[in-house]
Amino acid sequence: MKSVYLIPLGVFFGFVFSTKSTNAQTLDLASCMKMADTANLQVRNAQLDIEFNQKQRGAYLAARLPQLNFTADYKYNAKIPGQVIPAEMFGGPAGTFTTVQFGVPIVLSNTVQLTQVLFNSQVNYGLAALAVNSEIVETQKQMTIQDVRYQVANTYFLIQGIIKQLDFIDSNLVNTKALIKNMESMVQQGLVIQTEADKLKINELTLANTKASLLATKDQLESLMKIYIGYPKDAIISFEADKLVENTILVDQSESNFLALKMVESQKKMNEEEKKGIKMGYLPNLSFYAAYNYNVNIKPEDNFRKGIDGAFLGLRLDWNLFDGLEKYHKAKMNALNKEKIVNQYDLLNQQLEMAVDNNRKQIEVKAGALSITKEQLQLAESIHKNAVLKFKQGMSSSNDLILAENGLQQAQTNVVATYIQLRQAELEYLKSIGNIK
Structure with missing residues (x-):
């Protein structure tokens, strides 16, 4: 709590008052309290x-208001990752596998997502x-x-x-x-x-x-x-x-x-x-979300450019069961x-x-x-x-x-x-x- 300035009673043996100036503003207790308020x-x-x-x-x-977010991503694949798949998918012998590469060296991805808390x-x-x-x-x-x-x-x-x-x-x-x-x-x-x-x-x-x-x-x-x-x-x-x-x-x-x-x-x-x-x-907790995505795939050596878009809607339920x-x-x-x-x-x-x-x-x-x-x-x-x-x-x-x-x-x-x-x-x-x- 705030400190209060108290003086022991003994000092009242010497209480005094200095000469007032004619320019001084004279205040009563009510005025002092009003100013302090x-x-x-x-x-x-x-x-x-x-x-x-x-x-x-x-x-x-x-x-409670909708949240709108935008993300942009630039990816350069210095080496396109491969994936192992059955060789018979491409006419090869059954029981064998081959490695294929999907994708292009450069991918530009842009996404706009809307999220709304429902509860x-x-x-x-x-x-x-x-x-x-x-x-x-x-x-x-x-x-x-x-x-x-x-x-x-x-x-x-x-x-x-x-x-x-x-x-x-x-x-x-x-x-x-x-x-x-x-x-x-x-x-x-x-x-x-x-x-x-x-x-x-x-x-x-x-x-x-x-x-x-x-x-x-x-x-x-x-x-x-x-x-x-x-x-x-x-x-x-x-x-x-x-x-x-x-x-x-x-x-x-x-x-x-x-x-x-x-x-x-x-x-x-x-x-x-x-x-x-x-x-x-x-x-x-329940929330609604929607997103729109647009990807640009680029392969410079073949002068290949292809834009692919996508959109989706969804509901998300989060429930802590234990x-x-x-x-x-x-x-x-x-x-x-x-x-x-x-x-x-x-x-x-x-x-x-x-x-x-x-x-x-x-x-x-x-x-x-x-x-x-x-x-x-x-x-x-x-x-x-x-x-x-x-x-x-x-x-x-x-x-x-x-x-x-x-x-x-x-x-x-x-x-x-x-x-x-x-x-x-x-x-x-x-x-x-x-x-x-």
């Missing part, structure tokens, strides 16, 4: 598989198998589309996490720089020592380093998205913001399309066609394979039901977790605001301020991480029911 190379290859199957059907149908069991089986295979490749295409949409949506929401984390980091940098400036003024006045200011500078450097490292991650995700949706790699791309709310991508939960089960159902049909094909193998029990053993293998497919269908059905139920529960858990982390963020912002105020009033130390800043950054990261977890849980649910739109 037509431009993604995996989807295009799946469509080519469908077209390939159609061409295969045309090749099988061609076997061929394997051709009929091949057409039936291709009809089932057309269902299989169509289902494979739909599965590919769902996989690609999953990859696109997952990457889209990871980028959204980076964008939101940037807002937090930029805000933290502004606040930290303002505090450092205020702290340096206090150092000059002798109110605090330089170490207190250096503690805040460490926080500033950490934020700046995180921003730089995650900018590279964002570039990687955008490059990956361009591959998924067939976007020019040198073009600037940007994305519409996704609000931190619950269940926004669960549009229609009632419609289920279990593609994996459809695939197994098609395998059942193929197994049945194979069974029919094995039985049809006991029948003979194949060493090959078809018998194939039928046994087919029966065993049918049992395996039935077991596979039952197991897959149970697994899908469990996956759908678990994914639905995960959505509820992650939605609740997002609400909690958003509330925690509000509390952390309030605590940080009070810590800054007390620090400016000289009522608390820089350690208390840094502790409040770290708590705020952790709360911000938790919100972004939980947002991503919720979106991924929603995607897993939609993927399990085959309904990513």
Whole structure:
């Protein structure tokens, strides 16, 4: 299966977003998926598989049409072969034999032959198998589309996490720089020592380093998205913001399309066609043929030339009366394979039901977790605001301020991480029911 670009939650400590260009095309999730449905190379290859199957059907149908062949043969007999016959045929004594030569040195032969298959069991089986295979490749295409949409949506929401984390980091940098400036003024006045200011500078450097490292991650995700949706790699791309709310991508939960089960159902049909094909193998094949032949016999030394033509019609019956029990053993293998497919269908059905139920529960858990982390963020912002105020009033130390800043950054990261977890849980649910739109 195709790989999915996932990022551990720990890296959300540094999600950032680069400055947008006014020339960048802004895309939402629906636009990205629509572009991927037509431009993604995996989807295009799946469509080519469908077209390939159609061409295969045309090749099988061609076997039902008449076949016309022409052959030409030039033969020079350097020594005309002889044949032993009874001598009495030419007045010789009985019981003796003589050697005679028939033919001329040069023979030109031209033949046109027409062949028409009247009945061929394997051709009929091949057409039936291709009809089932057309269902299989169509289902494979739909599965590919769902996989690609999953990859696109997952990457889209990871980028959204980076964008939101940037807002937090930029805000933290502004606040930290303002505090450092205020702290340096206090150092000059002798109110605090330089170490207190250096503690805040460490926080500033950490934020700046995180921003730089995650900018590279964002570039990687955008490059990956361009591959998924067939976007020019040198073009600037940007994305519409996704609000931190619950269940926004669960549009229609009632419609289920279990593609994996459809695939197994098609395998059942193929197994049945194979069974029919094995039985049809006991029948003979019948074909009609007709030919016209024209030979030119030449003997240069006598200036002899003679053209002789001929034509014939015929029916050809090919019947394998005993194949060493090959078809018998194939039928046994087919029966065993049918049992395996039935077991596979039952197991897959149970697994899908469990996956759908678990994914639905995960959505509820992650939605609740997002609400909690958003509330925690509000509390952390309030605590940080009070810590800054007390620090400016000289009522608390820089350690208390840094502790409040770290708590705020952790709360911000938790919100972004939980947002991503919720979106991924929603995607897993939609993927399990085959309904990513």
